[in-house]
Amino acid sequence: MPLLMLKDLPQYECLLEAAERYPALEPTANEAFLHLLRTGDMVFGDINHFLTSHNISQGRFTVMLLLHRPWVDFITPASLAEESGVTRATMTGLIDTLEKDGMVVRQMDENDRRAVHVRLTKQGHARIEGMLPDYFECVSRVMSPLSDRERKDLVRLLQKLQEGLASANLKSSTQPIKA
Amino acid sequence: MPLLMLKDLPQYECLLEAAERYPALEPTANEAFLHLLRTGDMVFGDINHFLTSHNISQGRFTVMLLLHRPWVDFITPASLAEESGVTRATMTGLIDTLEKDGMVVRQMDENDRRAVHVRLTKQGHARIEGMLPDYFECVSRVMSPLSDRERKDLVRLLQKLQEGLASANLKSSTQPIKA
DNA sequence: AAGAAAAAGTTAGGAGGCTGATAATTGCGC
């Protein structure tokens, strides 16, 4: 989350006025953009508030969630980082904390001596299992203003945006930026 | 932005299956929730990439944007923090950096000796003015997958969510959490 | 089979948020 977003979004009329000074400004694009960032920020803040009250960070929660899946026994830090969307360096820190708290254990891979297996402890399983009902309830509460139909519509629009972004990042990531 | 979000969102069928184990899990709510966080994250990442390539942070950019409005002469740090959605302590740091870079100046308020006036320098105005066309173009590019009609629909859905969150936060903020 | 390339995990250092405490000033209740 940005955690930094204009508290009072510019009104549409205001955007129209600004568009006269800046030809590149598309009012509808800007309006949707600001609302998307702002709403995402609020939703994230809400869930973050929930996690904080349970003394866990977003990162550690995600890791435990990934390790708690029934068909999963262990995962390597690199895969966890990949699936979570953080760097391997960050994952090292997350696992450090989780291990210190007794939620996960690190075990050597016997075949590949570079690799490590990360496994949820019994305690860890119990911890996440205990949090999940409250978590899902929190998600339901956050999304409660929208009907099932509206949620489907929202997902469709967001997916369309994601696809556009994914293809754009694909070509931009090949050449680093020159500052 | 969270900057930590499942890279491959759970498929809807997967959510349905999980819902059998967790009665509190509403599949449509979870699906929309995850897409919202993920898309917001991607959009933020995109704009952040733009800002980074221009050697400025989201926070400093927002401050300059607020100070650049034509009808604004100066703003106090407290107001800037309020409008930006960060704490006053964070705002102190943002202004420090902007002042060191010659983008803003601090001036004493002659009537209230606690208060400070933050004003954009001529250099600061030029800097933000130079960035805005590129910025708006970036926003337009990000939102380009959606038609005007779809953007309006998206805004409507997001507003509905925001209103629900705002009223929920209103009542939860009155009583602090007990860990 | 040897050297180069790639991959896994870690470390070190930095950026940008946050909370909580502090000092100076202002405003309010009585």
Added chain:
DNA sequence: GCGCAATTATCAGCCTCCTAACTTTTTCTT
């Protein structure tokens, strides 16, 4: 008027993420 509460800006310390560099091990090339 005087003391107590609120407000302003700041500082100190923490957390979580990042990038860049490094070590060890594996894999690919030839």
